[in-house]
Amino acid sequence: MTRLARTRVVAIDGPAGSGKSTVARGVARKLDLEVLDTGAMYRAVTLLALEYGLDLADGPGIAATARTVRLELDSPPGSVALDGRDVSREIRGPAVAAAVSQVSAHPEVRTLLVDRQRRWVDVHGGGVVEGRDIGTVVFPDAPLKVFLTASPEERAKRRALDEAAADRPTDEREVEQAIARRDELDSSRATSPLRPADDAIVIDTTGRDADGVASEIVERFRATAGAEP
Numbered sequence: 001m002t003r004l005a006r007t008r009v010v011a012i013d014g015p016a017g018s019g020k021s022t023v024a025r026g027v028a029r030k031l032d033l034e035v036l037d038t039g040a041m042y043r044a045v046t047l048l049a050l051e052y053g054l055d056l057a058d059g060p061g062i063a064a065t066a067r068t069v070r071l072e073l074d075s076p077p078g079s080v081a082l083d084g085r086d087v088s089r090e091i092r093g094p095a096v097a098a099a100v101s102q103v104s105a106h107p108e109v110r111t112l113l114v115d116r117q118r119r120w121v122d123v124h125g126g127g128v129v130e131g132r133d134i135g136t137v138v139f140p141d142a143p144l145k146v147f148l149t150a151s152p153e154e155r156a157k158r159r160a161l162d163e164a165a166a167d168r169p170t171d172e173r174e175v176e177q178a179i180a181r182r183d184e185l186d187s188s189r190a191t192s193p194l195r196p197a198d199d200a201i202v203i204d205t206t207g208r209d210a211d212g213v214a215s216e217i218v219e220r221f222r223a224t225a226g227a228e229p
Contacts (some may be wrong), residue, residue: 008126014148017155026214038131059106135197147196
């Protein structure tokens, strides 16, 4: 990765419902950077595995198939495409949500996508990158690493609202249970477990306005980037 790109990376990690996507978009607007939703990449590969009928326990096989497919993000902004087919809605469906932790735990899949994430930053000259291992694995030398969290109740409420907005209304209690299961899988996996980087700023977004959180991150980034040698 080029030095210029490295100095223009804001790494945002956190569990589901912590506000990563909303906050990342706010930070990007304020800093005039692009956003990379790495979770969408893992969801796209999961959708691919499901559509091809692949064994979800076969990491090498899933990664090999993913290498043959063109994965495109952000054209238009926020969209995800596989071989030119817009799958932005499909990757948010319940089947993908139920399988993505298993697929994303495979070292072969993570190696493939981490390489693509780093290349994306090079192409874009930096960016706000959000996911679950950005500060610990993908960009451990990012000038600013942030780990967002929130109470289980707040996270479940946010995800339930997201589902309702996508015409997939669900019970908030069921969402909370699903989030807890995903947290356990993501935090206990052997490869790139979900955890804050040692030097990450941890921000609890419970009850906080997303724009206020984004402004705090921007302020910290500008202070940190200005101190870069």
